Amino acid sequence: MTKMVNCKACNKEIAKGVNKCVHCGKDQRNFFMKHKVLTVILALVILGGIGSAMGGDKDSASTTAPATSTTTKDKPVEKKVEALKVSAADLAKAYEANEVNADKNYKDKTIETTGKIDDIGVLLGQTFITLSAEKDFAITNVQCFFDEKTEIDKIASLKKGDKVTIQGVVDGKSMNVGVNKCTLK
Known part of the structure; x- marks a missing residue:
């Protein structure tokens, strides 16, 4: 039945x-x-x-690392890490073309990237800016995460479409290319 x-x-x-x-x-x-x-x-x-x-809480290369100087006994001298300069569009394109090669070239390295803001927001308590890949219907963009309160205060004055330069450490690709420990330049 x-x-x-x-x-x-x-x-x-x-x-x-x-x-x-x-x-x-x-x-x-x-x-x-x-x-x-x-x-x-x-x-x-x-x-x-x-x-x-x-996916972005790994301890990776930082933008500055303390180094000791032989001339100064009490005060450590900060050594700047050279940042790779790459546009947000080129970084996204590299990850779309070959993620393995892009990881080899960029993952866990400090980069300085410039691009147009596509989105500003907070996801699971983390403040982020998404930089556009500058092509219609792009699947992969560059998503930059900020931890420092001073940086987050600067983000509050930005808007979509603004062009910015950001320095941070590449974490690899999940949906977007993740960049952590970011600062605005």
Whole structure:
């Protein structure tokens, strides 16, 4: 004996589990079952965003490292790490073309990147600026995360479309290319 349920559109009795009503032809499946491809894409975007936000707490090269000087006994001298200069568009393009090669060239290295602000926000408590890859419908952009309060205060005065230069340490690609420990230049 088959269980009966009511149609979502015409409210007439139909067999449970059918895809379409035999009376009015209305599809009985829920949104996610009707749009399986869209559901998979949406799930990947959400997982990628979470992975990108969570993937940046590794101890990697910092922008400055203390060094001792032979001429000064009491005061350490800070040694500046040379930053690789690369535009946000070129960095995103390198990761889209070959993630393994891009990791070899940029991951855990300090970069100085310039680009146009595509988004400003906070994700899971971390303040970020997303720099545009400067192409229509780009899948990969450069997402820069800021920890310092002084830097976050500077971000409050920026807006989408502004051109900025940011220095930070590349964490690799999740959905976007992640850059941590960022400072505005």
